[in-house]
Amino acid sequence: MNKRRKHIITRLNQWRMQRISNRNFLVILAVIVGIIGGIAAAILKGLTHSIAAFLQEDVQWEYKYYLYLFFPLIGILLSVLYVRRFIVKGTFDHGMTPIIYAISRKSSRIEPHNVYSQIITSALTVGFGGSAGLEAPIAYSGSAIGANAGRFFGLNYREVTMLLACGAAAGIAGAFNSPVAGMIFAIEILLPEFSIPAFIPLLMAAATASVVSRLLYSEPLFHLVTEDWEFQALLFYVVLAIAIGGFSIYFAKVSTWVKRMFASIGNPYRRVAIGGLSLGLMIFLFPALYGEGYLTIQRILDGRNDALLANSIFAGYGHIGILVVVYAVITVFAKSLASLVTLNSGGNGGVFGPSLVMGGLLGFAFAYGINQTGLIELSVPNFVVAGMAGALSGIMHAPLTAIFLIAEITGGYALMVPLMLVTAISYLINRAALKYSIYTKVLAEQGDLLTHEDKDRTVLSMMKLRYVLERNFTILRPDERATDRRHDIIHTKRNIFPVVDMDGKLLGIIYSERLFEILLGEYPEREEKTMRELAEKPVDIVQMDANMEAVMQKMNREDIWILPVVDGDGNYMGFVSKSAVFNKYRALLMRQGTYLE
CATH class of the missing domain: 1.10.3080.10 (Clc chloride channel)
Incomplete structure (x- = not known):
């Protein structure tokens, strides 16, 4: 059954990679995460307030003060019993700190049971009078939804982390009916690095969750129209x-x-x-x-x-x-x-x-x-x-x-x-x-905090470009046509191809979307064009002797995740990607056992 499921997932991923670009697919997943996050927020609010309303309104008034002594105890006890009884193999944490830890040290892995266990235990705790908030549990639940959705579709660390943040933003937006605050919360608290394109998935997830939550549980948190300040x-x-x-x-x-x-x-x-x-x-x-x-x-x-x-x-x-x-x-x-x-x-x-x-x-x-x-x-x-x-x-x-x-x-x-x-x-x-x-x-x-401030330069200086260089790309020759390399183009796991002449010189790059359009017959007039004619000049090129700080500055300046690498004579050497740099970055931090300040 597991093999069959993995086969189906693999086929599904192959299909979506051929049909949908990663950027668009991330937006689609962000919307889905937003919908599920909004539903989770509505369930948590509704369940918690139902428990509280039952205890406060259906219990005889003359006994209420005495029962206040025991309601919180019962709620906390039920939460502990649930964790010890039903979460046997995994671990259970609460608050925002474990989410940040997951991003820093666990490649954004969050155990799936947090999708529902956070809702159940926090509803019991707060519904019975525990003096805590629902926002951290729903952010944790949303993060679990986003992280596991990303892992299900085999996305990389950056994309999984983005979906994790989308889930947290959806949770906060759904809890407060506040999409802008949900998005900013994810940026300020969770994202280890931020760029303008991150706005789109976060905004879509937060807005969707806010709409869904309001449809299912429309009671606003506060009723107030403030006066102007004096x-x-x-x-x-x-x-x-x-x-x-x-x-x-x-x-x-x-x-x-x-x-x-x-x-x-x-x-x-x-x-x-x-x-x-x-x-x-x-x-x-x-x-x-x-x-x-x-x-x-x-x-x-x-x-x-x-x-x-x-x-x-x-x-x-x-x-x-x-x-x-x-x-x-x-x-x-x-x-x-x-x-x-x-x-x-x-x-x-x-x-x-x-x-x-x-x-x-x-x-x-x-x-x-x-x-x-x-x-x-x-x-x-x-x-x-x-x-x-x-x-x-x-x-x-x-x-x-x-x-x-x-x-x-x-x-x-x-x-x-x-x-x-x-x-x-x-x-x-x-x-x-x-x-x-x-x-x-x-x-x-504990040395488990990753930030991207003072010590970034130190860690980057420890890296050598040759250790993060990726070479497993399909090389295309300038005189070839797309139909000549149909099999290699379709079966490659990369979405970018270097065009290299027989002397090893890099002439340009071609993205897979453009080649797939030709192979699918969408542009018949391009079928006879050579790779030399289809190739485009890369946004920038990295020299093999460049230091990693300069490489990252180029990527951040151009807002691009992958660049070709050449030697001093212009010969093609491979590609360097942010994903590979971040993986090496985290590996160095783990080996050091220190944290960035």
Whole structure:
């Protein structure tokens, strides 16, 4: 059965390579990944919110506070049991860090079970009240969809990585109904290198996922039409940004401490018990910690400034402004601890959503607190929105994602200037203290982080062109015609042919699409043309003694993935491709056991 399946896949790949160019096929796959990613996002949101609605609305009110103590524990326990029972052969990770690791060290391989296991475990965790977000699980699920689709069709590392990023973009776009933010998220967080052509597959995947998700689950995340910002409030936005930047540093350090604390607990069920009961107690005192926390943010945006205290043992004090401010600040720190306890005790989720909630609550506490002084009247919703963007930018090191995500999901385009200001300041403060984001810190410490900055030049200088030179190309002679070499042209695995004379001089190159058009009879007038007449001049040529840094600069400048190589006399030697360079690049990094900074 496996041989038959492999044969079918091989035949399918041969057919599509003859009929569809790789670039167009990548766009088609991006759309398919977007559709499946949008469906996955809708399923995750619908399932999670159905569980939460059942527990909150169908349970008798008088018992609800007591059950809050146990709901998170049950959800985390069910998640752990699912992983230990059904994921026997593979491994299970959560968050964005494993996706980045897969790109850096595992040739973008992600185990297929993540397509559904991320959805199941995160729905159980968050639906039962786990204080985490759904964005990281759906991004992980989408990445698994994209990566495995690319591997199914035998695509190379670059293309698989692109589809992985398309899947993550689709997940974020579907979760937030925010296609632009999904695309930018994939570029800022996941892609190890970026070029303009990457926009098209990413945009197609994100837009498709957003449409599909909205069709299946149309409830928007937030309802808000923001007011325009006022110039006299600009200084207060700067102060808020500084405060959020400092908080993002605190959150990163607490994250490390909580992770180490739970890692020291060897028994997984003991971790579940400690984490679940601690979380239940926090939710009992601060009901806003239940689940994602977006509902509380929406109530604040609607002008219900006492929403934080609602359903809590402090509900009767909602009319005291200073108490609301203090309670909001305490809730921010409680949310940071609750989300980290949820994730490290065995639950599945991410810090993406909690970052938004913590930033929104900080913005609320700041603006509402200033308003209590009577010195100035600030727009509370505007500062809530700015706070959300600032926290996301500082914690994730993703300012562009923060700006466009918040602008899209809240309708806050009128606040573009404050959003840009707050995200930039928050990011710079965090980056000044912490070189790596909460996603990449662990990988950097382990030597598993790939970036393309300072040490690229060092690694490239270690490479020799002869070690990445590819020679297995079908050589065509200048006096031959396409029909003379029909068999060789059809059966070659390459899509480019060098035209070389009998003295070994490179005369030009011909792409397979042009030859296939002739062989299929689409241009009868070209059948008698020789290879010399059909050949075209390559965009550029690489000399055999060129260093790899110069080669990569040529490829990046011309936005091309493969170039012919000649010696000093112009004799054809072979081709060099970005794929081969990247493969060697990763091999050198693996051998060094170091990371790029």
